[in-house]
Amino acid sequence: MLLTSEFGISLDGKEQKNENKRMNKPLFKTSLCIVGATVIPFLIVWIYLFVSHTQNWDTELSDYVALGISIIVGLFSISALPLKMLSRIILLVLYIPIISALSFAFAMMYVCYKFNNCL
DSSP states (O other): OOEEOTTSOEEOHHHHHHHHHHHHHHHHHHHHHHHHHHTHHHHHHHHHHHHHHHHTOOOHHHHHHHHHHHHHHHHHHHHTSSSOHHHHHHHHHHHHHHHHHHHHHHHHHHHHHHHOOOO
């Protein structure tokens, strides 16, 4: 079966599959970047809190370092998005305070719920 692409070139089945793979790459990369910016920072904070509070080596400095690492991972994910530079800069500037506040609130709720150590 011959299919016509957007340029008027006939594609057979094998060429069509390659064309579909090429078209899905930006979508896959975008999906990974969005997951990296939204899920991974909270996962890092959760793993740190679970390990540090069960081993009794949690300090204020290590809490801030874990929070910083989680934010940096999210920043790298946003900077890898296939967007224009200005859009990425705006997202980065908005991302830092939003994810910081949400990660801090998540950490407080998790410690309060899991370890009964509420403020």
